[in-house]
Amino acid sequence: MPLDFSLLYFANREATDPPSEYELLRRSAQFADDNGFTALWVPERHFHPFGGAFPNPALAAAALAAVTNRIRLRAGSVVLPLHDPLTVVEDWSFVDNLSGGRVDIACATGWNPNDFVLAPDGFADRRERTLDGAETLRDLWAGKKVTRRNGAGAQAEVMTYPRPVQPELRLWLTCASNPQNFADAGARGMNVLTALLFQRVEDLEPRIRAYREARASAGLDPATGVVTVMLHTFVGESDDAVRAIIREPFLRYLESSIDLWRTKWADLGAGPRDKLVAFAFERYFRTSALFGSWDRCVTFARDLRAAGVDEIACLIDFGVADETILGALPWLTKVRDLAQD
Structure with missing residues (x-):
């Protein structure tokens, strides 16, 4: 089965130019429509x-x-x-x-x-x-x-x-990390929309297995359920080039949601906000986002496919400039194509 790629939006910004607030949404949607997402x-x-x-x-x-x-x-x-x-x-x-x-x-x-x-x-x-x-x-x-x-x-x-x-x-059921929610989705014949915010890839694999077992127990084909994983996404030619582009906007993005994820990640403790945000950035970049060179991202996408993921929903609007995001989408298309091998 192919690994599907989609675009997902969750903008974090105060609108400073309201007439152009949704230009990225419109233009990236047209790109995705034209390029087989x-x-x-x-x-x-x-x-x-x-x-x-x-x-x-x-x-x-x-x-x-x-x-x-x-x-x-x-x-x-x-x-x-x-x-x-x-x-x-x-x-x-x-x-x-x-x-x-x-x-x-x-x-x-x-x-x-x-x-x-x-x-x-x-x-x-x-x-x-x-x-x-x-x-x-x-x-x-x-x-x-x-x-x-x-x-x-x-x-x-x-x-x-x-x-x-x-x-x-x-229908999809949005599941954060609770294994029971994955099983409930399977038993009710729903697909799953999840993320790596509060779980790792190695945590995801048994939850997907429980989802498919629940489908089978309900008399449904376990293979037809779709597991979609949301990943923050920016793909480029090299890790260093991507890091230089995304670091500051993504740190601001994380800072804006710190009161949410700080309560979810027990291993973060109660340190200073700047250190928590920096820790989270490194976690995302290394293990929990589609960030970096195209070949690194192809490997990560294949790992998710091996874990049972059917679709990657690529969150692209976390604060990088619109033109820069749009200019990077061909790299994401390359990742999608190569991840099928």
């Missing part, structure tokens, strides 16, 4: 510059539908406890029609309590709401009705419109 992943984030350029992935996907022709358009991810599944299906069915049937959705539980000012009652049981809500998404997408209380206090059966182009909705 698999998908474009757009997140949902709220109330913080870390990812906050994307408060609604369906809006971003609708814009991308208008400038692409073949590439898949994916929510990476919808924070499902913040929403009624009815509105999620309405929004993404619209994008499915606009794109000619190119929509997929990853569902996430959410983690930041402040995001839940949008749905305060959804935080405590967010995991259960996500798993149950994913089943509701599937049913609504397939044309089933749900019963809800209407404005007059009566029970009403409703189904969503517009009807989507695709008869079935492909």
